[in-house]
Amino acid sequence: MKALMYTGIEQLELQQIADPEGDFVVKVAGCGVCGTDLKTYLKGHHYFKPPTILGHEFTGYVTRAPKDSGFKIGDPVVVAPYAECGTCNMCKRGLKALCKNKSFVSGGAFCEYVVLPSDYKAVLKLPSINNEHPDMTAYTLVEPFACVLNGIKQLKINEYSNVLIIGSGPMGALFALYFLQNGVPVSVVEPNENRRETVASWGIDCYAPGEVDVGAFDNVVIAVNKAELVNQYVTSIADGGTVLLFSGLKKEEMLSTDSYSIHYRQVTLTGCSGYAMDEFNTAFEMISQNVQHYKRLITHIFPIEQGANAFELLRMGKAFKVVIVP
Ligand SMILES: [Zn+2]
Ligand SMILES: [Zn+2]
Incomplete structure (x- = not known):
């Protein structure tokens, strides 16, 4: 073969x-x-x-x-x-x-x-x-989407939520498409102008880094592997917010994080990788029902x-x- x-x-x-x-x-x-x-x-x-x-x-x-x-x-x-x-x-x-x-x-x-x-x-x-x-072709997205659904489980989404995705590579964009489909307000931060244009054409607010008021968001997904971004978003997310470290960093990477935000502002910093079959099955169902949306x-x-x-x-x-x- x-x-x-x-x-x-x-x-x-x-x-x-x-x-x-x-x-x-x-x-x-x-x-x-x-x-x-x-x-x-x-x-x-x-x-x-x-x-x-x-x-x-x-x-x-x-x-x-x-x-x-x-x-x-x-x-x-x-x-x-x-x-x-x-x-x-x-x-x-x-x-x-x-x-x-x-x-x-x-x-x-x-x-x-x-x-x-x-x-x-x-x-x-x-x-x-x-x-x-x-x-x-569309169903090749089931596995990455399952990983995204595992990430969404780690967030604290409710009817007042406002989600910010950092990086609109394939995974960040999948997060954005999920929230778009589910009527959760979502914005994206992306340095690459071409990618910003594409994501904006789907009806999602897009910002260049530094242009966005992070304090207006209660859930932040970091979908780029840049360690320095973690503390930046921990310090600037809304009180009680959740920062999800979705992209893997180098195994030996150490994070130094603002204790004031964690303690006094109840910011949660969490992460995840991979999926379980519950998410794989849900991703399969969601893509089956919305092939064009995800494709x-x-x-x-x-x-x-x-x-x-x-x-x-x-x-x-x-x-x-x-x-x-x-
Ligand atoms: Zn994969
Ligand atoms: Zn087991």
Whole structure:
């Protein structure tokens, strides 16, 4: 099969490799490029050592399925790249995204075929509406959207809320689209003028950094990995507000935060990463019901032969979500 092999920092090679073997196989229809994939490409990653295939936001067609899986050949599906166990201490505490015993898909999806564990349950069949074929590209957004829904759970949203998103990369923009759809006032801070224009065209207030009165917002989502922003928003958010550190910082990064805001103004600083299957299922439902609303985030589709170009486009900040099609 064709595979976009990550062979080292800033190196992606189209290779012909053996088809993977297994009894539960999905032929990839499309796979979104995630921030983690881009970070791995640009700087390396302790978990994804080259040579390896990246990509985990994928849809496809079942080409082989175990008898008791409930799937048949040709079923269009979206696959969750991992799922919580449901029985460990974290799962019992309701912190399923922090499960210590996840089952997962071991191979990446910037290729033609992905093998799933035989007993894998985190696979959802895509609905066909009016006998029309499901939109295989739009559903690549389920995984990133599930991560966003996990972030939204950490916020304190009520009918008086006013949300500020810092950074309108793909994830920040997904947050904004969620709040837009749900009638929660939302604004975005974004330095890149092209991105500001696009997000503004969706009907969302956009500001360049420094232009916004942060004290008017009670929930702030930091969707860019800049440590210095954390204290800036902790000190300037409304009293009783919540700052969500959504973008991961370097593991060894230390934050120094204003104690006055935490203690006297009851500002909460929190964070999250990943998703649990509850969020994955909700993201699936929401996208099913509003395909066009969310699909506008996908600005580019590249054939796998041009996969490296997709990464370069993202590096230049010229795209929102990019999907690679084998
Ligand atoms: Zn992702
Ligand atoms: Zn667990």
